[in-house]
Amino acid sequence: MIKLTGGLVALCIAAWLIVSIAPYPEIKSLPLYTVSTIFRILIVLVISVAWGVSFGILAATNKVASVILTPFIDLLQSIPILGYFPIVIGFLFAIGPLGIELAVMVLLFTSMAWAIFFGVLGAIRGIPANVAESSRSFGLTGWRYIRHVILPAITPTVVSGANLAWCDGWFFVIAAEWIQYQGSVYTPPSGGLGFLLAKAAYDYKDMSLAVILLAYITFIVVYFNALTWHRLMERASTGTYKPVLRMDLSGVGKLGIAKATNWLHFGRLHWPKSFSIVSQRLRKYTHVERTTAIFLVFLSTVFVLYIVLGHFPTIATISEGLSSPPSEELVKLPILIVFTMGRLFLAYGISLVAAIGMGVLAAEHKRFATVFFPLYDIGQGVPILALFPVISLGLTGFLGNQGLALELTCIIMLVLDMIWYMFLNVVSAVKNIPSEINEVGQLLGFRGLKRITHIVVPSILPAIVTGSILSWGTGWNTIIFAEYLPSTGSAKPVSIPGIGSLLDKAGYEYGNTVVLVLMLGIISVLVLLMEAFVWRRLLRKFEKYHVEV
Amino acid sequence: MSVVEVENVTKTFATDHGKILVLENVSFSVGNDEFICLVGPSGCGKSTLLRIIAGLERADSGRVLFRGQPIEKPTPKITMVFQLFGLLPWKTALENIEVPLEVLGVPKPNRMHIAEEYLRMVGLEGFETTYPHDLSGGMKQRVGIARALALKPDVLLMDEPFSSLDELTAKTLRELVLNIWQNPVLPTNTFIMVSHNVEEAVFMADRVIVMSRRPGRVIGEVHIDLPRPRSSYLRDKEYFRYVDDVVALLEKGETATKDRSPISLTADQSEVSKR
Numbered sequence: 001m002i003k004l005t006g007g008l009v010a011l012c013i014a015a016w017l018i019v020s021i022a023p024y025p026e027i028k029s030l031p032l033y034t035v036s037t038i039f040r041i042l043i044v045l046v047i048s049v050a051w052g053v054s055f056g057i058l059a060a061t062n063k064v065a066s067v068i069l070t071p072f073i074d075l076l077q078s079i080p081i082l083g084y085f086p087i088v089i090g091f092l093f094a095i096g097p098l099g100i101e102l103a104v105m106v107l108l109f110t111s112m113a114w115a116i117f118f119g120v121l122g123a124i125r126g127i128p129a130n131v132a133e134s135s136r137s138f139g140l141t142g143w144r145y146i147r148h149v150i151l152p153a154i155t156p157t158v159v160s161g162a163n164l165a166w167c168d169g170w171f172f173v174i175a176a177e178w179i180q181y182q183g184s185v186y187t188p189p190s191g192g193l194g195f196l197l198a199k200a201a202y203d204y205k206d207m208s209l210a211v212i213l214l215a216y217i218t219f220i221v222v223y224f225n226a227l228t229w230h231r232l233m234e235r236a237s238t239g240t241y242k243p244v245l246r247m248d249l250s251g252v253g254k255l256g257i258a259k260a261t262n263w264l265h266f267g268r269l270h271w272p273k274s275f276s277i278v279s280q281r282l283r284k285y286t287h288v289e290r291t292t293a294i295f296l297v298f299l300s301t302v303f304v305l306y307i308v309l310g311h312f313p314t315i316a317t318i319s320e321g322l323s324s325p326p327s328e329e330l331v332k333l334p335i336l337i338v339f340t341m342g343r344l345f346l347a348y349g350i351s352l353v354a355a356i357g358m359g360v361l362a363a364e365h366k367r368f369a370t371v372f373f374p375l376y377d378i379g380q381g382v383p384i385l386a387l388f389p390v391i392s393l394g395l396t397g398f399l400g401n402q403g404l405a406l407e408l409t410c411i412i413m414l415v416l417d418m419i420w421y422m423f424l425n426v427v428s429a430v431k432n433i434p435s436e437i438n439e440v441g442q443l444l445g446f447r448g449l450k451r452i453t454h455i456v457v458p459s460i461l462p463a464i465v466t467g468s469i470l471s472w473g474t475g476w477n478t479i480i481f482a483e484y485l486p487s488t489g490s491a492k493p494v495s496i497p498g499i500g501s502l503l504d505k506a507g508y509e510y511g512n513t514v515v516l517v518l519m520l521g522i523i524s525v526l527v528l529l530m531e532a533f534v535w536r537r538l539l540r541k542f543e544k545y546h547v548e549v
Numbered sequence: 550m551s552v553v554e555v556e557n558v559t560k561t562f563a564t565d566h567g568k569i570l571v572l573e574n575v576s577f578s579v580g581n582d583e584f585i586c587l588v589g590p591s592g593c594g595k596s597t598l599l600r601i602i603a604g605l606e607r608a609d610s611g612r613v614l615f616r617g618q619p620i621e622k623p624t625p626k627i628t629m630v631f632q633l634f635g636l637l638p639w640k641t642a643l644e645n646i647e648v649p650l651e652v653l654g655v656p657k658p659n660r661m662h663i664a665e666e667y668l669r670m671v672g673l674e675g676f677e678t679t680y681p682h683d684l685s686g687g688m689k690q691r692v693g694i695a696r697a698l699a700l701k702p703d704v705l706l707m708d709e710p711f712s713s714l715d716e717l718t719a720k721t722l723r724e725l726v727l728n729i730w731q732n733p734v735l736p737t738n739t740f741i742m743v744s745h746n747v748e749e750a751v752f753m754a755d756r757v758i759v760m761s762r763r764p765g766r767v768i769g770e771v772h773i774d775l776p777r778p779r780s781s782y783l784r785d786k787e788y789f790r791y792v793d794d795v796v797a798l799l800e801k802g803e804t805a806t807k808d809r810s811p812i813s814l815t816a817d818q819s820e821v822s823k824r
Binding site: 131140153 | 600603604605623628631632633637638639640648649652653693696700
């Protein structure tokens with residue numbers, strides 16, 4: 001109760017301070033905007049939970065639904081969400097002001113819903129065979145099975161998935177409330193914190209205000225995490241559930257926030273499940289399922305095109321799209337792909353090394369854990385996309401070169417985005433190494449670096465691969481955003497060469513749907529190729545390292 | 550009159566590498582008041598057979614009759630105790646027993662009363678509101694037994710009910726199960742148990758049915774004519790002779806599978822009496 005009121009009071013004081021200090025007219029509406037963004041995310045959260053639970057149950061219990069839905073949703077999820085922005089927007093903007101609100105909510109939905117769907121799917125598939133069988137033998141079928149078995153089994157996952165979705169929502173709200181489309185900026189009529197932040201950074205170029213707003217947003221996210229989700233999580237799984245992954249993180253730090261996050265992310269089911277889902281999906285889909293899914297994605301793309309262009313794409317519209325700007329850049333396509341992939345690989349390499357180092361230290365030494373977990377807390381809590389204008393503006397001032405600054409910002413953003421999945425995965429994997437393996441290592445005399453290379457790293461390789469897949473997924477998303485700094489009041493947009501920025505130009509500046517869809521297609525193909533030729537193989541290869549507990 | 554009749558049951562499972570024949574022409578019948586034990590090497594399909602009797606699986610050919618009627622889906626007249634207990638982790642001990650009663654449409658006050666009564670019978674008074682997570686393995690299996698009995702079934706199926714418990718707990722629970730079987734007040738008096746522990750089977754059963762390695766077939770059966778209670782015979786020569794008989798049949802099953810020649814039941818019985 002003290003925490004609750006204390007937090008609210010702190011929030012009010014902060015809002016009042018910001019309003020009274022900042023000289024811009026929009027800032028006066030800060031309290032209203034705070035409420036509107038919170039409500040916006042909550043509404044989408046409710047919709048996401050409803051969708052995720054119902055479709056998750058459908059996909060897990062119905063064979064036909066499973067064959068069609070799962071790979072389809074999986075593919076949608078692995079294709080960068082931000083890439084869809086312009087397409088969705090073009091359609092919804094036609095409706096008017098309400099359309100803009102709707103567009104913002106659709107965009108938020110596409111970033112929030114997946115975690116819940118896959119969490120539900122994993123939790124239902126994770127119901128032990130003996131529980132499912134005994135329930136069947138005692139006549140629990142149909143609706144009764146859902147009520148007595150499925151719903152209680154998925155509750156902890158739904159709560160932690162909703163928490164994740166909540167954080168994702170805040171992550172994307174910054175992009176969703178400041179939409180550039182065909183050269184002009186669209187913002188929701190009811191305003192929002194994301195809009196305010198973008199305004200401060202892009203229009204007023206007021207660094208300090210941007211940082212203050214960012215801190216304000218981070219506080220809201222972390223505050224809700226510590227209070228609401230912690231309690232919900234506790235209630236959802238009181239004493240009834242044997243945790244799949246239990247970690248002893250007591251004494252990690254006196255920060256209440258850190259403890260709440262530990263509770264949320266490590267104490268319960270969500271993480272290991274979501275990771276196992278990733279590996280499952282790479283292993284288990286048949287060619288037929290994949291082909292069906294790809295076909296469905298193709299169909300829906302054509303459908304969207306049909307709506308956006310008003311008629312089926314004909315050769316004429318396609319060639320028209322391919323001859324208008326920014327299609328002249330298509331000539332450089334191979335080099336653009338190389339640039340973008342290069343950035344991703346560089347950021348991935350940095351994240352990988354840093355995450356393994358930090359993860360192993362945090363998992364094995366309490367002293368490091370007390371440093372890294374609060375760091376992780378804040379790293380997860382900050383909506384990284386919001387950092388983009390801030391870092392980029394700061395670096396431009398520092399380096400004096402916009403292009404170079406953007407290049408550096410892009411890499412920093414990617415690292416900040418990719419590192420946490422790896423870190424979390426490494427920590428949980430190291431903690432999960434069976435004590436027998438460690439004891440064998442001790443008996444054989446492995447110490448120091450030898451122990452790391454012979455015992456620790458091989459044991460966590462499968463986890464590193466699944467962490468990498470998640471990292472790359474979010475990395476693709478971020479790079480679409482991070483190669484392109486939208487135009488601000490007077491200045492022209494800045495971009496660094498890459499397929500992400502080409503997509504943005506096509507969507508935001510020229511509204512060239514043909515080029516946009518082409519870029520989306522190329523990115524999707526790259527994502528799928530990476531899956532097929534890199535991740536799937538690595539996962540198969542390291543599967544035998546998996547230690548059965 | 551026999552309560553359960555297994556007639557020429559054959560079952561194959563489809564796997565990635567083709568079809569596997571797990572049960573081949575299995576037939577036997579179980580009479581009223583009988584305690585039957587199915588023993589066989591692991592993977593011989595004895596658990597599958599139990600699931601077919603429970604109505605959880607369908608036989609490819611052949612059929613299973615309960616009081617003359619074919620079994621096609623789970624029925625409250627035949628209930629099952631599971632090796633890994635199969636309790637719902639999010640329901641208390643009492644609620645776990647109540648759920649099947651709810652399915653049968655027993656009103657709330659009644660089913661609570663019944664559940665309490667059966668929980669008391671298996672010696673878990675005071676653990677009504679405890680969740681499975683906080684119960685020991687033996688206690689979980691007691692809940693599993695209470696849940697199965699609360700429906701007042703005619704037939705109780707048990708799939709290796711003691712194999713995930715430590716020996717001391719298993720010993721206590723064996724006695725508990727035998728007491729329940731012999732209790733004239735309870736309507737449940739036909740027990741079919743799957744086990745791979747020969748001594749356990751000889752200790753508990755009236756009749757031990759021995760199955761061969763996959764594909765599972767009935768090799769023979771041994772009637773155990775030891776008087777009950779049998780705990781005083783556990784060091785007896787006669788007890789070990791029965792154990793040897795069952796083991797001999799199991800070994801016979803190993804060699805028989807290799808040349809796939811069917812063994813007639815009479816041949817087995819002469820083998821048994823010769824010893």
